[in-house]
Amino acid sequence: MYEPDTAAILPEDLLSTASTDDQPSNPAAHGQEEDRLPLDKVARPPVRSRLPVSVEPVLFLSTFALVLQAPLVTQYLWDRISDELGYNGSRRSECNSSEPADPLQKQVETLTAHWNLYINLGGFSVGLLVVPLLGSWSDLAGRRTVLILPNLGLALQAAVYLVVMYLKLPVAYFLVGRLLSGLSGDFNAILAGCFAYVADISDRKSRTFRVAVLEACLGLAGILASIIGGQWRRAQGYINPFWLVLATNLASALYASLVVRESVLPDPSAKLLTTRHHKAVWRLYSTGGSGIDGDRSFCRCKLWLYSLCFFVVVTVHSGSRELYVLYELSPPLCWGSALIGYGSAAQNLAYLTSLLGLRIMQLCLEDSWVALVSLASNIIGLLVFSVADSTQLMFTGYGLCFLFMAVTPVLRSKLSKLVDPSEQGSLFASVACVETLCYLVGSGIFNSLYPATLYFMRGFTFLFAAILLLIPAGIIGTLQCLDQRRELRDSPE
CATH class of the missing domain: 1.20.1250.20 (MFS general substrate transporter like domains)
Structure with a gap:
């Protein structure tokens, strides 16, 4: 039979495109096909994955790395700024404490908060321009690139942070890593790509639950990273946890590249910088x-x-x-x-x-x-x-x-x-x-x-x-x- 042979040759996500190219010349049959399949689905065939998961591991791994990294960065900034200012106290929130506030501790808190603000605002300001660009481009070029590229950017950010920690560089270089991540879309591009992918492969009835599963991945990754991060930092310091952050982002990019199947028909002529x-x-x-x-x-x-x-x-x-x-x-x-x-x-x-x-x-x-x-x-x-x-x-x-x-x-x-x-x-x-x-x-x-x-x-x-x-x-x-x-x-x- 011809159809099984075609199925054996063509990838599954291109089957519907192949079938539309080989429509019968019978006008009645053509009209029935148009009634059965909406035009937007003909041009952009959805993929129905046989696996129980699709992009959920991508979001889980990326969220795990982000939640593991965020408090470690704040604590590292505190410790580095404390060393530079000569403050050797500890962060305490003692109930009903009558001791006057240490002015040096106040200065450390202020500088830490400011550097956190600079780093976050730097990533946000760049991402505000890049994320809409990548999201709209993915409608034409496909979702997988938008899942891979931001993870590589986050891995590059983790690598910059590791270099800063190994060489004791000024904490201002953290901003460099954050800007590089922002240029690749940052975590928000992963969010956009994952939710858009689920919208591609789900029907209207099941979409809400599939989106809820993605949101549950955020919480589950947050719980696991919160448990691991604090204990590991106390036991081995900052560098080893950041190696895990780097490895997790690379694993997420590798999964998106090798396992996740494209959910839209890519247009090779789609331009990014427009x-x-x-x-x-x-x-x-x-x-x-x-x-x-x-x-x-x-x-x-x-x-x-x-x-x-x-x-x-x-x-x-x-x-x-x-x-x-x-x-x-x-x-x-x-x-x-x-x-x-x-x-x-x-x-x-x-x-x-x-x-x-x-x-x-x-x-x-x-x-x-x-x-x-x-x-x-x-x-x-x-x-x-x-x-x-x-x-x-x-x-x-x-x-x-x-x-x-x-x-x-x-x-x-x-x-x-x-x-x-x-x-x-x-x-x-x-x-x-x-x-x-x-x-x-x-x-x-x-x-x-x-x-x-x-x-x-x-x-x-x-x-x-x-x-x-x-x-x-x-x-x-x-x-x-x-x-x-x-x-x-x-x-x-």
Whole structure:
């Protein structure tokens, strides 16, 4: 038979392209084929992987390396700056301490925070230009390159950090490594590529859960890296953990190169260095996505509103997360390192419980209602944190937040369904940039609000975060009601 021979010769991801090139001349048969297969799918055939995983190991390994590296960089900066200034004390947060603050320690803290800010802003400013470029380019050139290149850039960054540590170079060279990583897309390009890949290979029904699995990889990698990183640094210092960071990024790039199959049909003529890619991101939000209802204006409105919801949710998540340790160190809780570690583990465990909860709720609820349940879980937990004055109440708050991460995969999935298959890379590249902006905005707002409100309510910042989450809850609920009303109006009597 001819078809089995063709299947034996052609790669599976090119089969649909081969079949469209050899269409029968019968007009009726051609019309039936057009009815059966949408045009965008003919031009961009999706890959249905036979493996239970696709890009999940790429995201897991990259996240593991990032989470392992981040606190080590901060601690290394502290130690190097302390040596340069002649400070030989230790970082302490003693409850009810009456000792005056050491001015030299304050100087070390300030310089460490400043260098952290310079390094992060350097990577963010470069990535803000590069990530949309790579994301939109991947819609034409394929996803695998966008998964490989940033991992190589992160490996190069780790190599620069190792050189700095071996040769005791000035900490300013850390910024060089961060800029090199930013030029290759940094971790945000990996996020964009992985989520776009999952959007390529999944259908509308399964997309939310596949996105949630990717988000669970973030949490699982965070738990593992947090456990390994601190213990290893205390035992062997900084250099050996950074060799693992380098090896993990190279392993992620190797997996993407050898195992991950292309999910779009690459265009060899696609150019990377062109303004067309940034214009594609702008056009995405200015003209709106495709939409299944054909109303592009309503689709564009939903695109902006769901993006606003995503911005508020991630800003609250990132901003409040930075305050948990500070809140727990202060009186009346006065937690030690052990309890802080348990609290961090409970928080990261919510990635897995949110995945399980989302899967169960999808059996009886639509995605919008799942998102509202997740927001309710987060709001209730934050309200408990705002009044927590005991260890029991703090862990009760962590327990009530067990579904708080289910809302972000729903929002990513809803955004993905609003755009064409040829725009998934542009969409998730813009979402990745928004996510980075959320971390900066959340850090600035919440770290400024917390000390300003201590004199009248220690937990006011968590109360403020809970109030902010009412905004996306109202938007998601309203849009869901409007969609249901449109479906009832358009359905045949």
